[in-house]
Amino acid sequence: MKSYFVKGRRVNLKWLLHTLTFILCCGFSGQIRYSIPEEMRKGLFVGDVAKDLGLDVRRLVSGRARLAVDDDNKYVALNNNKGHIVVNERIDREMLCAKKSPCSFGLEIVLEDPLELFSITIEIQDVNDHAPAFPKKEIHLEISESTPTGTVFLLDSALDPDVGINSLQSYSLKSNEHFILKQNTRSDDVTPCSFTFEILLEKPMELHPVTIEVLDVNDNAPTFQNSDLDFEISESAALGSRFVLESADDADVGQNGLHSYILTPNDNFILKQHVNPDGSKYAEMVLQKPLDREEQSRLSLKLLAVDGGNPQKSGTVNIDVNILDANDNAPVFNQSVYKTAVIENAPKGTHVITVNASDIDSGSHGQVTYSFSKSKAGIADMFGIDSVTGRIYVTSEIDFEKDKKIEFYVEAKDQGGMTDSSKIEIDIIDVNDNAPVINVMSFTSPLSEDSPAGTTIGIINVKDLDSGENGKLRCTIEKNVPFKIKFNVRNYYALITDATLDRETLSEFNITVIASDAGSPPLLTKKTLNLKVSDVNDNAPVFSYNHYSGFIVENNSPGVSIFNVNAKDPDENQNARVSYILEQGEIGGSPIFEYVSVNAEDGVISAVRSFDYEQIKELIFVVKAQDGGSPPLSSNVTVKILIQDQNDNPPQVLYPVQTGGSVVAEMVPRSADVGYLVTKVVAVDVDSGQNAWLSYKLQKATDRALFEVGLQNGEIRTIRQVNDKDAIKQRLTVIVEDNGQPSRSATVIVNVAVADSFPEVLSEFTDLIHDKEYNDNLTFYLVLALAVVSFLFITCVVVIISVKIYRWRQSRILYQSNLPVIPYYPPRYSDTLGTGTLQHVYNYEVCRTTDSRKSDCKFGRAGSQNVLIMDPSSTGTMQRIQSEKTPWRAHHSIFPTRAVGLAASPLTDVKYLTHCLCFTVLTLRDAVGQENRFCVVSSFCSPVT
Numbered sequence: 001m002k003s004y005f006v007k008g009r010r011v012n013l014k015w016l017l018h019t020l021t022f023i024l025c026c027g028f029s030g031q032i033r034y035s036i037p038e039e040m041r042k043g044l045f046v047g048d049v050a051k052d053l054g055l056d057v058r059r060l061v062s063g064r065a066r067l068a069v070d071d072d073n074k075y076v077a078l079n080n081n082k083g084h085i086v087v088n089e090r091i092d093r094e095m096l097c098a099k100k101s102p103c104s105f106g107l108e109i110v111l112e113d114p115l116e117l118f119s120i121t122i123e124i125q126d127v128n129d130h131a132p133a134f135p136k137k138e139i140h141l142e143i144s145e146s147t148p149t150g151t152v153f154l155l156d157s158a159l160d161p162d163v164g165i166n167s168l169q170s171y172s173l174k175s176n177e178h179f180i181l182k183q184n185t186r187s188d189d190v191t192p193c194s195f196t197f198e199i200l201l202e203k204p205m206e207l208h209p210v211t212i213e214v215l216d217v218n219d220n221a222p223t224f225q226n227s228d229l230d231f232e233i234s235e236s237a238a239l240g241s242r243f244v245l246e247s248a249d250d251a252d253v254g255q256n257g258l259h260s261y262i263l264t265p266n267d268n269f270i271l272k273q274h275v276n277p278d279g280s281k282y283a284e285m286v287l288q289k290p291l292d293r294e295e296q297s298r299l300s301l302k303l304l305a306v307d308g309g310n311p312q313k314s315g316t317v318n319i320d321v322n323i324l325d326a327n328d329n330a331p332v333f334n335q336s337v338y339k340t341a342v343i344e345n346a347p348k349g350t351h352v353i354t355v356n357a358s359d360i361d362s363g364s365h366g367q368v369t370y371s372f373s374k375s376k377a378g379i380a381d382m383f384g385i386d387s388v389t390g391r392i393y394v395t396s397e398i399d400f401e402k403d404k405k406i407e408f409y410v411e412a413k414d415q416g417g418m419t420d421s422s423k424i425e426i427d428i429i430d431v432n433d434n435a436p437v438i439n440v441m442s443f444t445s446p447l448s449e450d451s452p453a454g455t456t457i458g459i460i461n462v463k464d465l466d467s468g469e470n471g472k473l474r475c476t477i478e479k480n481v482p483f484k485i486k487f488n489v490r491n492y493y494a495l496i497t498d499a500t501l502d503r504e505t506l507s508e509f510n511i512t513v514i515a516s517d518a519g520s521p522p523l524l525t526k527k528t529l530n531l532k533v534s535d536v537n538d539n540a541p542v543f544s545y546n547h548y549s550g551f552i553v554e555n556n557s558p559g560v561s562i563f564n565v566n567a568k569d570p571d572e573n574q575n576a577r578v579s580y581i582l583e584q585g586e587i588g589g590s591p592i593f594e595y596v597s598v599n600a601e602d603g604v605i606s607a608v609r610s611f612d613y614e615q616i617k618e619l620i621f622v623v624k625a626q627d628g629g630s631p632p633l634s635s636n637v638t639v640k641i642l643i644q645d646q647n648d649n650p651p652q653v654l655y656p657v658q659t660g661g662s663v664v665a666e667m668v669p670r671s672a673d674v675g676y677l678v679t680k681v682v683a684v685d686v687d688s689g690q691n692a693w694l695s696y697k698l699q700k701a702t703d704r705a706l707f708e709v710g711l712q713n714g715e716i717r718t719i720r721q722v723n724d725k726d727a728i729k730q731r732l733t734v735i736v737e738d739n740g741q742p743s744r745s746a747t748v749i750v751n752v753a754v755a756d757s758f759p760e761v762l763s764e765f766t767d768l769i770h771d772k773e774y775n776d777n778l779t780f781y782l783v784l785a786l787a788v789v790s791f792l793f794i795t796c797v798v799v800i801i802s803v804k805i806y807r808w809r810q811s812r813i814l815y816q817s818n819l820p821v822i823p824y825y826p827p828r829y830s831d832t833l834g835t836g837t838l839q840h841v842y843n844y845e846v847c848r849t850t851d852s853r854k855s856d857c858k859f860g861r862a863g864s865q866n867v868l869i870m871d872p873s874s875t876g877t878m879q880r881i882q883s884e885k886t887p888w889r890a891h892h893s894i895f896p897t898r899a900v901g902l903a904a905s906p907l908t909d910v911k912y913l914t915h916c917l918c919f920t921v922l923t924l925r926d927a928v929g930q931e932n933r934f935c936v937v938s939s940f941c942s943p944v945t
Contacts, residue, residue, distance in 0.1 A: 032047070032049065032052050032053065032118070032119075032120045032121070033104075033120075033121045033122075033123065034046055034047040034085070034120070034121070034122050034123070035122075035123040035125055036087075036091075036122065036123070036124065036125065037124075037125045037126075037127050038091050038092060038093040038124050038125065038126065038127050038129070039090065039091065039092070039127050039129055040087045040090075040091065041087065042086075042087055042088060042089060042090070043086050043087060044086060044087045045084055045085075045086060046076055046084070046085040046086055046087060046122065047084070047085045047120075048082075048083060048084055049078070049083055049084070049085055049109060049118070049120065050082075050083025050084075051083065053109075053118055055083065057080075057081070057082065057083045059111070060078075060080045060083050060111070061080050061081065062113070063111035063112050063113055063116070064080075064111075064112050064442065064456075065078055065080050065109055065110065065111050066078060066109070066110055066441070066442055067085075067107050067108070067109060067110075068107065068108040068109075068110050068117075068441050068461070069107045069108075073105060073107070074088055074089060075087070075088060075089055075091045075105070075122075076088050076107070076122065078109065085120070085122075091124055093124045093125075093126050093127070094130065094161040094162070096124060097124070098161075099161075099163060101126075101163045101164070102123055103123065103124045103126070104121050104122060104123040104124065105121075105122060105124075106119060106120065106121045106122075107119075107120050107122070108120070110441055110442070110459060110492070112442075112456050112459060112494065113456060114488070115459070115488035115489060115492055115494060117489065117490060117492070126162050126163050126164060126166050127162075127166070128162055128166035129162070130160060130161045130162050130166075131160070132158040132159065132160040132168045133158060133159055133160070134156055134157075134158045134159075135156055135159065136156065139155055139156055141153055148244045149244060149276070149282065158171070177277075216252055216253050216254055216256050217252075217256070218252055218255075218256035218307060218309025218310065218311070218312075218313060219252065220250055220251040220252045220256075220307075220313070221250070221307065221313035221314060221315050222248040222249065222250040222258050222305035222306065222307055222313065222314060222315035223248060223249055223250070223305075223315045224246055224248050224249075224303075224305065224315055224316075224317040225246060225249075226246060226317060227317060227318065228317065228318045228319075228320065229245065229246060229303070229317055229318065229319045229320070230320045230322070231243055231319065231320070231321045231322065232321075232322045232324055233287075233291060233321055233322070233323060233324065234291075234323075234324040234326045235290070235291040235292055235293040235323050235324060235326045236326035236327070237287055237290075237291060238287070239287055239288060239289070239290065240286060240287060240288075241286070241287040242272075242284045242285070242286050242287075243269075243284060243285040243286075243287075244282065244283075244284045245261070245282070245283045245284055245285060245303055245317075245319070246317065247280060247281065247282040247283075248261070248305030248315050248317075250305075250307050252307060252309065254308075255307075255308040255309060256307055256308060256309035257307055257308065258280075258281055258305060258306075258307055259306055259307050259308035260273060260281075260305075260306055261273055261281070261283035261303060261304065261305055261306070262303070262304040262305075262306060263283075263285065263301060263302075263303055263304075264301045264302040264303075264304075266299065266301060267289050268287060268288065268289045268290075268291060268299065269285040269286065269287060269288065269301070270285070270286050270288050271283055271284075271285060271286075271303075272284055272285075272286055283303065285319075291323045292323075293323045293324065293326070296323065297322075297323050298320070298321065298322055298323060299320075299321035299323065300318070300319070300320055300321075301318075301319040301320075301321065302316055302317070302318055302319065303316070303317050303319055304316050305317075326416070327361055327365040327414060327415070327416025327417070327418055329359060329360045329361045329365070329414075329418065330359070330414070330418035330419055330420050331357040331358060331359040331368045331412035331413065331414055331418065331419065331420045332357060332358055332359070332412075332420050333355060333356065333357040333410075333412060333420055333421075333422035334356050334357070334358070335355075335422060336422055336423065337422065337423045337424075337425060338353055338355055338410075338422060338423070338424045338425065339425045339426075339427075340352055340353040340424075340425075340426055340427075341426065341427040341428075341429060342394065342398065342426055342427075342428065342429065343428075343429040343431065344398045344399060344400040344428050344429060344430060344431055344433065345397060345398065345399075345431060345433055346394050346398060347394070348394055348395055348396065349393055349394060349395075350393060350394040351391065351392075351393050352383065352392045352393055352394060352426060353392050353424065353426075354389065354390050354391045354392065355370060355385075355390040355392065355410050355412075355422060355424070356390055357370070357390070357412030357420055357422070359412075359414045359418070361414060361416070361418075364414075364415040364416075365414055365415055365416050365418075366414065367414060367415050368412045368413065368414055369387045369388065369412070369413050369414075370385050370386065370387050370388070370389075370390040370410060370411070370412055370413075371385065371387060371410070371411050371413065372385060372408060372409070372410060372411070373408065373409035373410065373411045373421055379406075379408040380395075381395070381396050382394070382395060382396050382397075382398055382406070383395055383408075385410065390410070390412075392410070392424070398428055399428075400428045400429070400430040400431070400433075400465075400466070400467075401434055401465030401466070403428060404427075404428055404430075405425065405426070405427050405428065406424075406425075406426045406428065407423065407424065407425050407426075408423075408424050409421045409422065409423055409424065410422050410424055430466055430467050430468070430470060431466075431470075432466055432470035432517065432519030432520065432521075432522075432523060433466070434464060434465045434466050434470075434523070435464075435517070435523040435524060435525045436462055436463065436464045436473050436515035436516065436517050436523065436524065436525045437462070437463045437464065437465070437515075437525065438460060438461075438462055438475075438513055438515050438525055438527040439460070439461040439462070439463065440458060440459075440460055440461075440527075440529065441458075441459040441460065441461050441492070442458055442459045443457065443458040443459075443495075443529060443531075444456075444457045444458065445457070445529075445530065445531045445532050446531070446532035446533060446534035447497075447501065447531060447532070447533055447534060448533075448534050448536060449501045449502055449503040449533045449534065449535065449536050449538075450500075450536045450538075451497060451500075451501065452497075452500065453497050453498060453499050453500055454496055454497060455496060455497045456494050456495070456496050457483070457495050457496065457497060457531065458494070458495040458529065459492060459493070459494060459495075460475065460485070460492070460493045460494075460495060460513060461491060461492050461493075462475050462491045462493065462515045463491065464517050466517065466519065469517075469518045469519060469520075470517055470518070470519040471517065472517060472518035473491055473515055473516070473517055473518075474515070474516050474517075474518075475487070475491075475493050475513065475514070475515045476513075476514050477495070477511060477512060477513050477514065478511075478512040478514065481509055481511055482497060482498045482499035482500075482501065482509075483495060483496065483497055483498055483509070483511055484496060484498045485513070495511070495513075495529075501533050502533075503533040503534070503535050503536070503571075503572070504539065504570045504571075506533070507532065507533050507572075508530060508531060508532045508533060509530075509531045509533070510528050510529070510530055510531075511528065511529045511530075511531055512526050512527070512528045512529075513526070513527045513528075513529065514526050515527075535571045535572045535573060535575050535576070536571075536575070537571055537575040537627060537629025537630065537631075537632070537633060538571070539569055539570045539571050539575075539633065540569070540627065540633035540634060540635050541567040541568065541569040541578045541625035541626065541627050541633070541634065541635050542567060542568055542569070542570075542635060543565060543566070543567045543625060543635065543637040544565075544566045544567070544568070545637070546637070547637060547638045547639070547640065548563070548565050548623075548637060548638070548639045548640070549639075549640045549641075549642070550562050550563040550605075550639075550640075550641050550642070551641065551642040551643070551644050552607060552611065552641060552642075552643060552644065553643075553644045553646050554610075554611045554612055554613040554643050554644065554645060554646045554648065555610055555611070555612070555646050555648055556607050556610055556611060557607075557610065558607060558608060558609050558610055559606055559607065559608075560606060560607050561604050561605070561606050562596070562605045562606065562607060562641060563604075563605060564599075564602060564603045564604040564605060565580065565598070565603040565605065565623050565625075565637060565639065566603055567580075567603070567625035567635065567637075569627045571627065571629065574627075574628040574629065575627055575628060575629040576627060576628075577627060577628040578603075578625050578626070578627055578628075579600045579601070579625070579626050579627075579628065580598045580599065580600050580601075580602075580603040580623055580624070580625055580626075581598070581600065581623070581624045581625075581626060581634075582596070582597065582598045582621065582622075582623060582624075583621065583622035583623065583624050583636065585621050585622060587616065587619055587620075587621070588615075588616060592619075592621045593608065594608060594609065595607070595608055595609065595611075595619055596608055596619060596621065596641070598623055603623070603625075605623070605639065605641070611643045612643075613643045613644065613645040613646065613687070613688065614649070614686050614687070616643060617642070617643055618640060618641065618642050618643060619639075619640070619641040619643070620638065620639070620640050620641075621638075621639055622636050622637070622638055622639070623636070623637055623639050624636050625637070645687050645688045645689055645691055646687075646691070646740075647687055647691040647738060647740025647741065647742070647743070647744060648687070649685060649686045649687050649691075649744070650685070650738070650744035650745060650746050651683045651684065651685045651694055651736040651737070651738055651744065651745065651746045652683060652684055652685070652686070652746065653681065653682070653683045653736060653746055653748040654682040654683060654684060655679075655680070655681065655682040656679065656681070656748060656750055658748065658749070664751065665751040665752060665753040665761065666678050666679045666716075666750065666751070666752045666753070667752075667753045667755065667761065668718070668722060668730075668752055668753065668754050668755075669722070669755075669756050670722050670723070670724060670726070670754060670755070670756055671722070671756075672718055672721075672722045673718070673721060674718055674719065674720055674721060675717050675718065675719075676717060676718040676722075677715055677716075677717055678707065678716040678717060678718065678750075678752055679715075679716050679750060679752075680713070680714055680715045680716065681696055681709070681714035681715075681716065681734050681736065681748055681750070682714065683696075683714065683736040683746065683748075685738050685744075687738065687740065690739040690740065691738055691739065691740040692738060692739075693738060693739035694714075694736055694737070694738055694739075695711050695712065695736070695737050695738075695739070696709045696710060696711060696712070696713070696714040696734060696735075696736055697709060697711070697734070697735050697737070698732065698733075698734060698735075699733045699734065699735040699747065700731075700732070700733040701730070701731070701732045701733070702727060702729070702730045702731050702732070703726060703727070703730060705719070705720060706718060706719065706720060706722070706726060706730065707719065707730070707732055707752070709732075709734055714734070714736070716732065716734070716750060716752075722754060726754050727754065728753055728754050728755050728760055728761065729751070729752075729753065729754075730751070730752035730753070730754055731749065731750075731751060731752075732749070732750040732751075732752060733747055733748075733749055733750075734747065734748050734749075734750060735747050736748070
């Protein structure tokens with residue numbers, strides 16, 4: 001079966017028969033016509049094209065239906081989802097078509113895959129949205145005060161852009177006492193004429209009023225004041241010109257008064273009668289036929305005034321009209337229409353045609369000049385005319401594509417202003433001077449990179465304003481791009497993909513479309529279309545490094561930035577927007593987010609809290625980089641942060657132990673020689689590196705010439721021979737400094753007893769213990785006084801019970817009293833490294849209050865099992881004291897000082913809560929390591945385990 005095309009749509013013959021009825025109903029072959037009023041709001045319904053074209057709405061969506069309109073004609077839009085045409089912007093009929101009626105514009109609906117075209121015409125109906133307006137807001141007339149009543153004055157016409165019944169229909173004038181615009185009539189009422197008198201009668205006297213009404217009799221004829229009226233009227237007077245005539249007078253009234261005017265019959269004037277506001281009547285002559293002085297130079301007329309009486313009476317006045325000469329003959333062209341042809345792009349000055357007009361008037365009235373009529377703008381720019389000879393010639397470039405045929409009027413005018421016009425029709429001969437025009441009807445950019453081959457990305461329409469062979473077109477695209485162009489119908493082409501696209505390889509293409517005509521020589525046009533390839537989230541973020549390492553100094557401020565990680569995503573926009581997330585993890589049993597945080601935007605890793613190198617040396621965690629695609633893609637990287645040590649810990653002296661209740665003295669025999677090892681100061685620094693390198697210096701000494709301290713190992717040795725003159729009590733102050741910047745230090749006091757026997761030592765150290773006794777007693781009495789004041793607020797019964805409980809507890813304390821243990825380090829201990837600084841770390845804490853029952857003395861486990869040694873002799877002393885039932889008493893407190901001591905076994909952790917307010921232990925060690933302890937009891941003491 002054969003196929004046909006109906007407005008761009010391929011149909012077979014059977015289908016064509018079914019749709020013939022629809023085409024006839026539309027009124028046009030394959031066209032739809034809608035009619036809407038102007039000034040409709042945006043979005044209002046125009047027509048259901050899906051229904052009228054017999055198309056499924058799904059076809060409009062799948063075919064990406066669109067309206068093919070010019071850029072300056074976007075009055076309507078197509079709603080593909082409903083198949084409706086709706087108003088897109090305000091439509092002004094007067095701006096679109098001016099006075100043209102009917103007013104309409106056309107458009108086409110374009111469908112793709114396959115390409116189909118449908119023509120639609122939309123007619124715009126006029127709405128009365130413009131009021132009539134005068135060209136000027138004010139009309140200025142100069143009228144002499146002697147102007148007779150009835151004189152006519154012509155006014156400017158008003159303009160109304162609307163058409164039909166919405167255009168100008170009538171005029172009206174605001175009421176005033178001087179002018180009227182239309183005729184007003186009045187009833188002919190007459191006031192009765194009468195007089196009244198009275199009749200008097202006598203015997204009896206009677207009075208009778210009598211009224212006599214006088215009836216009018218038509219005894220007066222209408223009369224004119226003048227017997228003759230003279231008028232001078234130019235033969236050029238316009239039709240409708242009015243000439244007011246003299247009014248007649250009639251002494252009668254009512255029906256007998258003046259009734260009407262009658263003018264002698266003639267061809268040039270007619271008579272119009274008017275009634276003044278006072279009831280008087282007047283007449284005027286109106287010119288109804290032009291005057292021609294050449295035919296008749298003078299007119300004699302009579303005006304007759306007639307009353308309404310019976311018999312009727314009249315009055316007459318003669319009217320003489322003298323016709324003045326005027327230029328009443330216009331020039332006449334010898335042809336009403338002139339036809340010619342000219343080639344487009346003809347050079348300036350090219351002769352087109354010569355027109356000719358004649359005027360039968362003589363003299364100056366017969367001299368004719370030629371000009372273009374002003375009825376069409378732009379003609380004077382293309383053509384010129386000789387005002388004397390009527391020769392028309394080319395003055396500017398003529399374009400066939402703008403005007404295939406030019407029509408205008410030429411005017412011939414004499415010196416009196418009389419004119420005639422003739423029509424000029426010029427056919428423009430086409431030449432191949434226009435290159436093809438490429439119109440992109442639709443173009444999809446950006447295009448998704450995952451679009452399959454064969455995807456339609458654009459519809460192109462090619463036009464050539466030339467005609468014939470010059471207008472035949474061919475359209476191609478340049479090679480080396482993954483696209484091709486496919487011809488459809490009526491110079492419409494589809495631009496489709498020829499291969500798959502990859503945005504990361506090439507993100508945009510410049511597609512050059514070439515259109516050429518079949519002229520000689522042929523003309524061609526190129527148009528480059530820039531196609532951007534839109535991104536699909538097919539790439540995960542990639543970190544700049546496989547792993548990241550950084551460091552931060554301990555004791556940092558919370559929130560300080562450490563460094564940042566960076567990841568890049570080759571995708572773009574949201575798919576390339578990388579967010580950084582801290583993966584779940586733990587460090588030392590705590591979540592990683594309690595230590596560090598990562599900025600989601602820039603990947604800056606910040607410290608959440610201050611770090612302590614002594615507690616944690618490094619942080620290892622995972623950071624995830626995730627893009628903003630849907631679904632998102634991500635990658636991970638391992639981050640390692642090293643904590644750098646800071647010199648924030650001073651050295652800690654492990655030996656000799658500084659206790660508050662015991663005095664430990666190193667005993668040096670008087671026979672000690674030079675270099676005798678008195679003792680060794682043992683200190684550690686929990687920092688690392690050079691911050692833990694310790695040096696020992698002797699800060700103060702009773703005799704600086706007797707002792708020295710090893711700078712690296714802390715050993716206290718004699719630097720000369722001990723003699724009898726040296727004091728028994730030697731007090732050395734040793735300062736221990738680390739190598740940090742700035743350095744930190746600790747001091748320790750070493751008591752040395754230079755003696756060969758213990759009695760010598762005991763007397764020398766008595767003063768030292770007395771000093772401590774006073775301070776401790778003062779603290780005790782302050783606490784006791786505070787307790788007494790508090791008890792004053794308690795009732796007597798509570799006081800008595802409390803005293804009994806207190807005594808009972810004191811007896812318990814006495815019963816359970818015990819001696820403290822004093823830890824020490826033998827002087828024979830030697831550093832394993834030979835540097836004087838131990839490699840082992842000791843953690844301990846001493847807590848004491850005035851109420852020692854609530855005090856804890858804590859020693860953590862030693863870092864090594866070879867550091868602290870329990871003194872067997874002291875242990876035995878404690879056992880002996882505990883075995884005795886009677887508490888220690890003394891008449892005189894020699895050492896009234898609290899002492900807390902603890903020896904830590906390398907195999908166990910020991911925690912003692914000790915209440916000691918009474919014991920003071922003096923430990924003396926001789927040169928061979930033997931020790932003697934002296935304990936003086938001034939109160940009760942009991943250890944609590």
